[in-house]
Amino acid sequence: xxxxxxxxxxxxxxxxxxxxxxxxxxxxxxxxxxxxxxxxxxxxxxxxxxxxxxxxxxxxxxxxxxxxxxxxxxxxxxxxxxxxxxxxxxxxxxxxxxxxxxxxxxxxxxxxxxxxxxxxxxxxxxxxxxxxxxxxxxxxxxxxxxxxxxxxxxxxxxxxxxxxxxxxxxxxxxxxxxxxxxxxxxxxxxxxxxxxxxxxxxxxxxxxxxxxxxxxxxxxxxxxxxxxxxxxxxxxxxxxxxxxxxxxxxxxxxxxxxxxxxxxxx
Numbered sequence: 001x002x003x004x005x006x007x008x009x010x011x012x013x014x015x016x017x018x019x020x021x022x023x024x025x026x027x028x029x030x031x032x033x034x035x036x037x038x039x040x041x042x043x044x045x046x047x048x049x050x051x052x053x054x055x056x057x058x059x060x061x062x063x064x065x066x067x068x069x070x071x072x073x074x075x076x077x078x079x080x081x082x083x084x085x086x087x088x089x090x091x092x093x094x095x096x097x098x099x100x101x102x103x104x105x106x107x108x109x110x111x112x113x114x115x116x117x118x119x120x121x122x123x124x125x126x127x128x129x130x131x132x133x134x135x136x137x138x139x140x141x142x143x144x145x146x147x148x149x150x151x152x153x154x155x156x157x158x159x160x161x162x163x164x165x166x167x168x169x170x171x172x173x174x175x176x177x178x179x180x181x182x183x184x185x186x187x188x189x190x191x192x193x194x195x196x197x198x199x200x201x202x203x204x205x206x207x208x209x210x211x212x213x214x215x216x217x218x219x220x221x222x223x224x225x226x227x228x229x230x231x232x233x234x235x236x237x238x239x240x241x242x243x244x245x246x247x248x249x250x251x252x253x254x255x256x257x258x259x260x261x262x263x264x265x266x
Contacts, residue, residue, distance in 0.1 A: 123226065
C-alpha cells in the first residue's frame with residue numbers, strides 16, 4: 001500500500017519535534033524576531049518625497065554646493081518612513097519570534113499564539129508581484145483547515161527559510177519511516193511515486209502515460225524553491241518539476257533513497 005505524502009501524517013512518526021533547550025518559555029530560547037511594519041500609503045509617500053527634496057535644497061544652499069543632495073534626500077525619506085511606522089504601528093500581528101522550539105505570533109494586545117515545530121505541517125512563501133501584492137508566508141498548523149498567513153514582516157523570506165529548515169529533518173525522517181513501513185511514498189497528489197527501486201512519474205493530464213525510472217537513471221533531486229521539487233533523469237530532456245510542500249525535505253529524502261538504490265545495484 002502506498003503512502004501519499006502529506007506533511008500532516010509525517011509528524012505521527014516524530015515523538016518530540018520541539019527541540020527545547022534552556023528555560024526561556026515553553027518554546028525555548030529566542031533565535032530571531034521579525035517585526036511587523038505598516039506600509040506607507042502613496043499620499044504619505046508623496047509628502048515625504050516633497051519634504052525630502054525641500055530639505056535637500058535647503059542643505060545644499062547652506063553649503064553652497066549640490067553634492068549632499070542625494071544623501072540628504074534619502075536620509076529624510078528613511079527617517080520619515082520609520083517615523084510613520086513608529087507613530088502608526090501595523091494593526092493585527094506585531095511580530096513573530098523564532099524560538100528553538102517553534103514560533104510565537106505576537107498580536108496587537110500582546111497576546112501570543114504558539115506554534116511548536118511539531119505542530120506545523122508545511123510552509124509556503126510567495127514573493128509578491130508587480131501589482132503591489134505583498135510578499136507573504138502561509139503556514140499550515142497541524143489539523144487546521146486554513147493556513148496562518150503572515151505578511152508585512154521584516155525579513156519575511158528569511159523567516160520562511162528558517163521554518164523550512166527547522167521542519168526538514170523531522171519530515172525527512174518521517175518520509176524514510178513511511179517508505180520502510182508502507183513500501184512507497186507519493187508526492188504531488190500521486191504524480192510522483194517513490195519506491196525502493198526507483199520513481200514513477202505520471203503527467204498531470206489523465207491521458208498521459210506513466211514513466212518509470214530506476215535509481216540509476218535518476219541524476220539528481222533538488223528543491224528549486226520552498227515548494228518546488230526538480231528531478232533530472234537520463235532519459236528526460238527537460239527536468240521534471242513538481243509542486244511539493246517542504247520541497248527541501250522531499251529532495252533530501254529522494255537523494256538518500258537514490259544513494260541507497262545506487263549502492264544496492266553495485
